[in-house]
Amino acid sequence: MSELSVPRAARAPGWFDRIGIGHLLLGALLLVYPAMANDFFLTQIGGYSLVLGMIALSLMLLAGYGGMVSLAQITVAGAAGYVVAIFGENNSGIYGFGWPWWVYGPLAILIASLMSALIGWVAVRTEGIYTIMITLAVATACFYFAQQNYALFNGFPGYNGLRAPEVFGVYWRDPVPFYYLCLFCAVLAYAAVLYGARSTFGMTLQAIRDNPRRMRSIGFDVTAHKVFAWWLAGLIAGAAGILLVWFNGRISPGTIAVGPSINILVIAIIGGMRHPIGPFLGAVIVTLMQTFAIDIIGAERFNTLIGMVFLIIVFISPDGILGLWERVKPKAGGEDWRASFRTSVK
Amino acid sequence: MATTVAASRLQGTGANALELDGVGRTFGALTALSGITMRIAPGERRAVLGSNGAGKTTLFNTITGDFNPTSGQIRFFGEDITTLAAHERIRRGLRRTYQISQLFKNLTVRDSVFLACRGVSRRRFSLLRPRDTDSAMAQADSIIHAVHLDGDRDVVVGTLSHGQQRQLEIALSLAGAPRFILFDEPAAGLSPTERRDLIAILNALPRHIGYIIIEHDLDVALRVSEYVSMMHNGTLFTEGTPEEIEQDPRVQEIYLGGGHG
Ligand SMILES: Nc1ncnc2c1ncn2[C@@H]1O[C@H](COP(=O)(O)OP(=O)(O)O)[C@@H](O)[C@H]1O
Ligand SMILES: [Mg+2]
Numbered sequence: 001m002s003e004l005s006v007p008r009a010a011r012a013p014g015w016f017d018r019i020g021i022g023h024l025l026l027g028a029l030l031l032v033y034p035a036m037a038n039d040f041f042l043t044q045i046g047g048y049s050l051v052l053g054m055i056a057l058s059l060m061l062l063a064g065y066g067g068m069v070s071l072a073q074i075t076v077a078g079a080a081g082y083v084v085a086i087f088g089e090n091n092s093g094i095y096g097f098g099w100p101w102w103v104y105g106p107l108a109i110l111i112a113s114l115m116s117a118l119i120g121w122v123a124v125r126t127e128g129i130y131t132i133m134i135t136l137a138v139a140t141a142c143f144y145f146a147q148q149n150y151a152l153f154n155g156f157p158g159y160n161g162l163r164a165p166e167v168f169g170v171y172w173r174d175p176v177p178f179y180y181l182c183l184f185c186a187v188l189a190y191a192a193v194l195y196g197a198r199s200t201f202g203m204t205l206q207a208i209r210d211n212p213r214r215m216r217s218i219g220f221d222v223t224a225h226k227v228f229a230w231w232l233a234g235l236i237a238g239a240a241g242i243l244l245v246w247f248n249g250r251i252s253p254g255t256i257a258v259g260p261s262i263n264i265l266v267i268a269i270i271g272g273m274r275h276p277i278g279p280f281l282g283a284v285i286v287t288l289m290q291t292f293a294i295d296i297i298g299a300e301r302f303n304t305l306i307g308m309v310f311l312i313i314v315f316i317s318p319d320g321i322l323g324l325w326e327r328v329k330p331k332a333g334g335e336d337w338r339a340s341f342r343t344s345v346k
Numbered sequence: 347m348a349t350t351v352a353a354s355r356l357q358g359t360g361a362n363a364l365e366l367d368g369v370g371r372t373f374g375a376l377t378a379l380s381g382i383t384m385r386i387a388p389g390e391r392r393a394v395l396g397s398n399g400a401g402k403t404t405l406f407n408t409i410t411g412d413f414n415p416t417s418g419q420i421r422f423f424g425e426d427i428t429t430l431a432a433h434e435r436i437r438r439g440l441r442r443t444y445q446i447s448q449l450f451k452n453l454t455v456r457d458s459v460f461l462a463c464r465g466v467s468r469r470r471f472s473l474l475r476p477r478d479t480d481s482a483m484a485q486a487d488s489i490i491h492a493v494h495l496d497g498d499r500d501v502v503v504g505t506l507s508h509g510q511q512r513q514l515e516i517a518l519s520l521a522g523a524p525r526f527i528l529f530d531e532p533a534a535g536l537s538p539t540e541r542r543d544l545i546a547i548l549n550a551l552p553r554h555i556g557y558i559i560i561e562h563d564l565d566v567a568l569r570v571s572e573y574v575s576m577m578h579n580g581t582l583f584t585e586g587t588p589e590e591i592e593q594d595p596r597v598q599e600i601y602l603g604g605g606h607g
Contacts, residue, residue: 195475196473198475199472199473199474199475199476200461200464200469200470200471200472200473200474200475200476201470201471201472201473202473203453203457203460203461204461204464204470206450206452206453207450207453207457207458207461210449210450210451210452210453211448211449211450211451213412213448214444214448214449214450214518215461215465216411216412216431216432216433216436217410217412217432217433217436217441217442217444217448218436218461218462218465218466218518218521219433219436219437219462219465219466219522220433220461220465220470221431221433222433225470225471228471
């Protein structure tokens with residue numbers, strides 16, 4: 001049995017093929033975007049969408065590949081935000097140790113990822129709807145705890161006056177640098193997820209989603225692998241959390257409330273969770289709607305509009321915008337991401 | 347063969363691949379399994395027969411740890427594995443297939459078998475893509491070849507035919523270095539040709555690999571095993587060589603009378 005090894009046709013695609021024409025076009029567009037956009041579109045739409053997209057990507061990783069729908073991703077991002085406030089600088093009068101960004105940054109990501117792993121460790125005892133409920137419970141508990149705890153979280157007001165660092169003579173909250181910083185982080189996270197989907201662990205996670213019982217009976221510790229996925233998702237959400245507080249200049253319980261946590265789920269579902277590009281598509285759409293719906297239909301109704309769009313998209317295509325694209329896309333062409341699209345997803 | 351098997355069955359503990367002592371399992375008020383005592387020597391190939399609901403699958407589930415027995419003890423090559431986690435038993439060389447295929451419907455055949463090879467080796471948490479030169483990939487390919495699925499290596503499992511899915515079930519149980527395999531009705535629903543294929547695959551297994559096969563088709567069972575255990579109503583009621591079993595009037599009555607013919 002073991003001596004029979006079947007050789008496999010070797011085909012080494014070039015880097016161009018491997019990245020795919022779609023990615024190259026999109027990348028070029030995103031790179032020149034600052035030349036076309038004003039400061040508002042650059043930061044409030046561009047940068048903010050990329051940050052929300054990263055948080056939604058951490059959900060996509062868990063839900064799309066692992067079948068674990070989490071409502072606690074904004075909580076994890078918020079944990080990183082609070083670390084920035086406490087160990088970096090703030091002007092709320094408590095803590096603000098003034099550590100340099102290259103110390104509090106990695107620390108924030110580390111703490112967020114550990115918190116994510118902890119939430120995961122609790123949540124993996126459940127399945128399906130119960131995972132959603134238990135993570136919602138965790139998110140809600142964290143929100144109230146942050147709101148009522150003044151010793152560590154400074155209660156209701158939270159922390160103000162958080163500033164992005166100045167590095168290489170550049171203030172990273174200025175519109176163009178902030179946009180490129182967000183783009184860099186988002187592309188890194190996106191590429192890592194796309195690559196990782198076909199890694200040993202990525203396949204493991206998808207196989208666990210398909211059939212945990214079978215995974216156990218081929219030797220996998222299902223719980224450990226799920227918790228590891230939560231830890232990885234926490235790295236992405238944590239990094240996004242840092243960008244989020246640099247963007248807002250503040251962190252308060254409102255950032256990690258139930259509304260924002262559901263917002264992340266809405267983003268992921270609107271965009272689609274079959275491919276890591278989905279969360280970013282969803283983030284752009286939701287950000288645009290949240291920004292402009294107020295002008296179109298008035299402040300009280302904009303949530304209604306988002307709700308309607310959400311319903312319509314879910315109704316026409318359970319796989320979100322990505323699912324629509326799958327239906328209308330040109331049938332020809334063999335870009336690599338389309339192939340991975342089909343195999344990587346439920 | 348039968349004599350050596352019978353002889354080794356009578357030896358003490360330690361030498362045996364699998365030893366069950368009074369294994370039982372209840373589901374609420376239902377006793378699915380009771381007082382199963384069994385000795386299986388390394389390399390022995392055993393068939394378990396019994397009508398539907400006799401407790402055969404439940405017996406497998408308690409051995410592999412899909413769920414634990416409510417009473418009794420299970421030893422695997424001398425080690426008590428009664429309450430060991432399922433994946434730990436697999437890492438010790440135990441394998442199984444399922445009566446109802448348990449597969450990864452969105453993965454390809456090759457990736458599925460690759461994972462099965464990875465599951466019992468190191469680097470399970472690797473965040474790197476496996477290379478074609480990866481030893482687990484090479485092993486996966488040879489296993490796929492052994493179960494005659496070469497042509498479907500890159501096919502997504504959900505689109506395989508029933509027969510191919512049954513072959514993949516077997517492939518998953520051959521990964522790594524199995525010492526003992528539990529086959530749960532591998533021939534169920536197969537065409538006559540696929541059955542012949544299956545018998546060939548089983549007979550081509552290296553001699554040191556022992557197994558228990560649950561099989562309704564007596565003809566198949568007798569061609570792939572050297573010793574037979576009969577189950578009825580959750581108990582083991584007789585054991586013997588295929589010839590002895592075939593001639594046992596109780597077997598004729600209970601087994602062949604109830605559902606086979
Ligand atoms: N998970 C379970 N929960 C409740 N009852 C079960 C379960 N698994 C098996 N049983 C019951 O145990 C008995 C034996 O079933 P099983 O082991 O599947 O029989 P066989 O494989 O010999 O056909 C049946 O009465 C079945 O209904
Ligand atoms: Mg059965």
